[in-house]
Amino acid sequence: MKSKLIITLFALALAFTVNAADKDKHDHEEHAGKAGPTGGKLITEVEPHVEFFVNKDKKVEIRFINDEMKVVAPGEQVINVTLGDRSAPTKLSFTKDGDKLISDKAVPEGSDLPTVVQIKAKAGEKSVTEKFNLNLNDCPTCKNKEYACICAHGEEKK
Secondary structure (H helix, E strand, C coil), X not given: CHHHHHHHHHHHHHHHHHHHHHHHCCCHHHCCCCECCCCCEEECCCCCEEEEEECCCCEEEEEEECCCCCEECCCCCEEEEEECCCCCCEEECXXXXXXXXXXXXXXXXXXXXXXXXXEECCCCCCCEEEEEEEECXXXXXXXXXXXXXXXXXXXXXX
């Protein structure tokens, strides 16, 4: 009887611990598969999240997005983007422009460019790195460019 009580109490304590941990944990999958408010690629491995968007002038815009999918002002974040031909990559620098950061140069010609985005919360901190192909073609299914596609077409081939 005493061992049943101990086991029951232990199971209840474990259930409350797991439940509390789930509430405290930020669920990155909640925003996975979503585009940012501007229709760009959403990078959720950092807080605030980062939206990577290529504008009509082919410059990269970086916006910081909170959990409610609202744009927040840039803080001390440091963003480095390297893309294009690996033998002669293009490195982009960013300056603040209102509620976003904007690149100093346009994206090089091409429609499927290897891209590396490095994000630091502050200068001197460890970077979070996101790698993807910057495919600037229109998605045939959703309204976004392929690099920010949210409809997961092509997954059936894997």
